[in-house]
Amino acid sequence: MITKRKNHLLGDVIPVIIIAAILIVLKEFKLISTSRLLILQYIGLYSIFVLGINMVNGYLGIFSLAHAGFMASGAYAAAISSKYFFKESWMFPLILLFGGLIAMLIGLIMSIPSFKAKGDYLAIITLGFSLIVQSFLQNWRFVGASKGINNVAKFTNIYWVYGCLLFAIIIVRKFINSKYGRSLKAIREDQVASELVSVDVKRAKTIAFAVSAFLIGISGALLVHLLGYTSPSAYGYTNIVDGLVMVYLGGMGSITGSIVGATLWQILIQTLKNLGTWRWVVGGGLLCVIMIFLTNGIFGNKELSDAIHAIRKYFSRSKTNKTISEETTK
Amino acid sequence: MSDRENRQNPLLHVSDLVVSYGKIAAIKGISFDVYKGEIVAMLGANGAGKTTTLNALTSVISVKNGEIVFKGKNIKGMPTHKITIMGMIHVPEGRRIFPSLTVGENLRAAAYLYEKKDKALFENRRDYVMNLFPRLRERVTQLGGTLSGGEQQMLAIGRALITGGDIVLMDEPSMGMAPNLVMEIFETIKKIAENGQTIMLVEQNAMMAMEIAHYCYVLETGNVTYDGTPQMMKANKNIVEAYLGS
Ligand SMILES: Nc1ncnc2c1ncn2[C@@H]1O[C@H](COP(=O)(O)OP(=O)(O)OP(=O)(O)O)[C@@H](O)[C@H]1O
Ligand SMILES: [Mg+2]
Numbered sequence: 001m002i003t004k005r006k007n008h009l010l011g012d013v014i015p016v017i018i019i020a021a022i023l024i025v026l027k028e029f030k031l032i033s034t035s036r037l038l039i040l041q042y043i044g045l046y047s048i049f050v051l052g053i054n055m056v057n058g059y060l061g062i063f064s065l066a067h068a069g070f071m072a073s074g075a076y077a078a079a080i081s082s083k084y085f086f087k088e089s090w091m092f093p094l095i096l097l098f099g100g101l102i103a104m105l106i107g108l109i110m111s112i113p114s115f116k117a118k119g120d121y122l123a124i125i126t127l128g129f130s131l132i133v134q135s136f137l138q139n140w141r142f143v144g145a146s147k148g149i150n151n152v153a154k155f156t157n158i159y160w161v162y163g164c165l166l167f168a169i170i171i172v173r174k175f176i177n178s179k180y181g182r183s184l185k186a187i188r189e190d191q192v193a194s195e196l197v198s199v200d201v202k203r204a205k206t207i208a209f210a211v212s213a214f215l216i217g218i219s220g221a222l223l224v225h226l227l228g229y230t231s232p233s234a235y236g237y238t239n240i241v242d243g244l245v246m247v248y249l250g251g252m253g254s255i256t257g258s259i260v261g262a263t264l265w266q267i268l269i270q271t272l273k274n275l276g277t278w279r280w281v282v283g284g285g286l287l288c289v290i291m292i293f294l295t296n297g298i299f300g301n302k303e304l305s306d307a308i309h310a311i312r313k314y315f316s317r318s319k320t321n322k323t324i325s326e327e328t329t330k
Numbered sequence: 331m332s333d334r335e336n337r338q339n340p341l342l343h344v345s346d347l348v349v350s351y352g353k354i355a356a357i358k359g360i361s362f363d364v365y366k367g368e369i370v371a372m373l374g375a376n377g378a379g380k381t382t383t384l385n386a387l388t389s390v391i392s393v394k395n396g397e398i399v400f401k402g403k404n405i406k407g408m409p410t411h412k413i414t415i416m417g418m419i420h421v422p423e424g425r426r427i428f429p430s431l432t433v434g435e436n437l438r439a440a441a442y443l444y445e446k447k448d449k450a451l452f453e454n455r456r457d458y459v460m461n462l463f464p465r466l467r468e469r470v471t472q473l474g475g476t477l478s479g480g481e482q483q484m485l486a487i488g489r490a491l492i493t494g495g496d497i498v499l500m501d502e503p504s505m506g507m508a509p510n511l512v513m514e515i516f517e518t519i520k521k522i523a524e525n526g527q528t529i530m531l532v533e534q535n536a537m538m539a540m541e542i543a544h545y546c547y548v549l550e551t552g553n554v555t556y557d558g559t560p561q562m563m564k565a566n567k568n569i570v571e572a573y574l575g576s
Contacts, residue, residue, distance in 0.1 A: 179442050186439040189428035192390055195410040196420050197440035197493045202409075 015304060020162050027158055037158065038226075039270045044161035045222040046262040048168045050246045051255065052215030057244075058252035058301070059176065060208045061188035063119070066110050066126040067216050067243045069133035070103045072235035074217025075224040076137060077102035079149045082225065092155040092225070096164065099221030100214045107213020111206045130240060137232040148231025149224070156226035164222060165259075168215050172255055175211055180204040242269075245287060250297050256307075257299030264298075333365040334545060340399075341366045341497055341528055342387075342418070347396035349379075349386045356382045358552040359396065364497065369519070369529045371539040373573055374549035380532040381423045383549070384499045388413050388420045401496070415443070419495035423502060425486040429475025433466055436474050436485055440492040452492075458525075459488035462518050480511045487518070497528040504535045516542055536573040540564070548573070 023040065026032040032040075049071065056064045078099030086095045113125045138146045175181045180203060186194040187201055195201055224230040242265070250261020268286065272279035290298070299307075333339060340363035349357040357379045364370045374380050385391045387398060389410045398406045405413055414420070428436050437456055438445060445452045460467040463484040469477065474485060483503055490498055503519065504512040512535065520542045523529050533539035540546060540560040548556040548569065556569060563569050 179446070182445075183439065183442045185431060185435070186428055186442075189430060190426050192410075193422065193426040193428065194439070196388065196390070196414060196422060196426075197489060198411045198414040198443055199439075200409075200411045 017166075020166070023158055023162060039266060041156065041158055041161045041222075041226055042266045042270065043263045044158070044165050045156075045219045045226070046246065046266055047165050047259045048215055048222070049219035049243060050250065050258040050262045051168050051172050052212045052219065053243050053247050054253065054255075054258045055172065055175070055208050055212035055215070057247055058254070058258075059181070059184045059188075060205065061184075062114055062205075063123045064110075064114075064126040065123055065240050065244075066107075066129050066213075068235045068239040069110075069126075069130035070107060070213040070216040071220035071223075071239065072130075072133050072137060072232070073106050073213075073220070074099035074103035075220030075230050075235075076143055076149070077217070078221030079152045079224045079230055080143065082153055082155070083149070083151075087153070089153070089155050092160065095155070095225070096160075096218050096221045100218040103217025103220065104210050104214040107209045107211075107217075108206060110213070111209035114205050114209065115202055127240070130235070134232050134235050137235070144231070146232055148229060148233075150229045152224055152228050152230070154225060154228045156222050161222055161226075164218055168218070169255055171211060171215065175207065180207055184208070248297050249287065249290060251299035251301060252297060253301035254297075254299040254303055256302070256304040257297055260298050334363070334368070337363075339366075339402075340364060341401065342530070343397070343399040344387070345397045347383070347386060347398065348394045349382050349391065350394050355394075356552055357386065360549070360552070360554045362547050362554060362557070364528060364530050366496075366528055367523070367526070368544045369523045369531060369542055371531045371533055371536075371543035371546045372549055373533055373536045373539060373546055375534065377551070378549040379552045380549055381501055384420060384422075384501050384530075384532055387499060388418060390420075390422075414493060414495065417494070417496040418499065419490045419493050419497070420499040421486050421490045421501060421503065423505075425479075425482045427474040427477075427482050427485050427489065429473065431474055432471050433474060433477070433485055434470040436489050437492050440489045455492050455494065459491050462491075462521065463488055480507050480515075483507065483515065484518075487515075487522075491522070491527075495527065497530060498522065499530045499532075501532050502534060503531070504533065504538060512538060 027037060049067070052070070053064075053067045056062050056066075078095050081098045082091075082095045086092075086098070110126065110129060114122055117125055137143060143149055176184075180200070183194060183199040183204055186197070186199055187204055191201055246261040246265045247258065248261070249265055250259070251257025265283075268283055269279060272282055275282060342364040344363070345361040346359045347357055347361070348355060348359050360383070362370070362372070372380055372383065382391065386393045389405075389408060393406050396406070397404060400413070400416065400418055403416070405416065405418075428439060431439060437459065438452075441452045441455070465481055466484055466488055469481065474482065477485060487500070487503065500519070503515050507515065516538050519529060519531065523542075531539055531543065540563060543560055545559055546557065546563055547554050548563075556563070556566070558566070
């Protein structure tokens with residue numbers, strides 16, 4: 001079925017704009033408590049994080065655990081740049097860009113093992129990478145070793161977060177609709193066969209890793225300027241697992257799914273905070289239940305616009321059966 | 331076939347090709363030529379090195395020694411996707427279609443480079459494939475993995491044709507198919523050649539291959555032991571005994 005949907009991009013961007021408008025009203029008219037506002041910012045920045053993970057783990061179909069390392073790189077690079085070079089608040093875009101670019105550089109390097117290694121081996125390599133980054137930071141005096149960096153300017157606010165999210169969505173969409181993006185499905189299925197139909201597998205992987213790391217780096221930069229501090233302990237196993245949970249929860253290879261996954265998981269862990277350690281039991285249990293009943297995550301690889309399309313179709317079917325049968329024969 | 335007689339400008343020229351897996355040489359220095367417009371068959375028993383040869387041509391595996399000249403250019407060691415862009419396309423052993431993509435998506439995946447820029451070309455080639463294999467037309471929305479073995483072979487050939495190209499390498503297109511379907515596939519291969527694409531066919535089914543081939547090479551444990559036209563092959567007692575049975 002080849003149906004034309006020119007408004008595809010708009011279909012996913014418009015909800016973000018609506019949400020942004022609501023956020024502005026909520027914040028400017030002080031209709032929301034500070035703690036809720038903080039959760040909203042977590043949701044936004046982790047959505048960017050999850051979009052980044054989805055590039056590699058979802059669209060490219062590689063089980064990577066490098067996201068903690070990418071986030072740490074972006075966060076630290078951004079924090080250092082704002083402490084020593086970009087001290088003014090109007091320089092925040094440069095700080096974010098710097099964090100993203102440093103992470104992207106590292107992402108480019110991390111794409112190299114994916115040319116040859118695969119499956120479990122690649123998972124171990126990327127895990128090793130994340131752990132190396134963490135222990136490197138733990139031992140590097142200049143960035144405070146295990147104490148981390150403190151007194152970072154708190155430049156992040158809700159507008160920056162959602163502005164970046166919009167930007168992230170556009171980047172991901174652009175990539176998915178590029179010729180490399182369109183060949184990802186084939187690469188996921190059979191790498192050699194895709195090369196035989198002239199897909200440049202290495203280039204597609206390199207770009208996917210670079211974009212992924214760039215987005216994750218930006219989410220790290222936002223996080224460190226939201227909290228005002230960072231330390232290596234934030235980029236260990238918990239971060240790795242958190243990232244995977246949000247991606248699988250929302251759906252692999254879906255922009256809507258990334259945002260939904262980040263939203264649900266952030267609300268869950270933030271509201272369960274007063275349960276102490278027990279929140280992991282409740283959260284983990286819920287996760288098991290969801291994954292048993294929704295094996296592909298909430299959105300699978302579908303988008304919001306697909307859902308709207310399906311609903312429209314459902315209603316038009318009840319009106320006329322004729323148009324549907326015409327459409328399916330196309 | 332005057333080009334072959336004159337030994338002029340082969341489309342594909344391979345000389346002293348050596349391929350080894352670890353220390354064991356699977357291809358031990360073979361040479362062959364394919365001329366424009368021909369169907370060339372490479373025959374050989376299990377393990378003779380037919381698949382290895384094709385994989386070496388498109389850099390799916392690396393070549394140890396020798397020369398591969400395609401359209402006058404040495405393509406040894408060139409990345410696979412660049413070779414296919416140059417016009418050598420390869421229908422791999424075991425079909426290797428994309429199982430969880432539909433038939434239509436399988437074809438589109440092969441056109442990813444030009445589909446957006448040149449819609450007409452894509453539709454042209456797709457129609458061409460659908461006319462060659464009407465069964466695919468009925469199954470555009472079916473998942474590749476749920477096609478029968480024969481249909482998967484058709485899809486694999488169709489997918490390669492969508493990519494375009496001057497020469498099509500086919501690795502045992504008749505493998506695991508019922509006799510009447512084998513006939514059908516071979517008829518189609520003949521048609522593809524008549525429409526202007528050169529074909530290099532690797533086959534165990536020597537009888538069928540010789541029906542349509544213009545020239546044959548016989549491969550035995552990594553060496554070309556015989557080459558000639560199908561008529562010459564049929565006149566050779568040893569070949570008839572070894573490959574054509576009875
Ligand atoms: N990856 C590999 N590693 C080691 N040896 C291999 C490998 N692939 C093939 N071989 C060996 O190389 C030789 C040639 O194999 P090849 O697959 O080219 O044969 P073939 O002529 O295509 O046979 P068939 O008709 O059974 O497909 C065989 O002896 C095989 O065992
Ligand atoms: Mg073989």
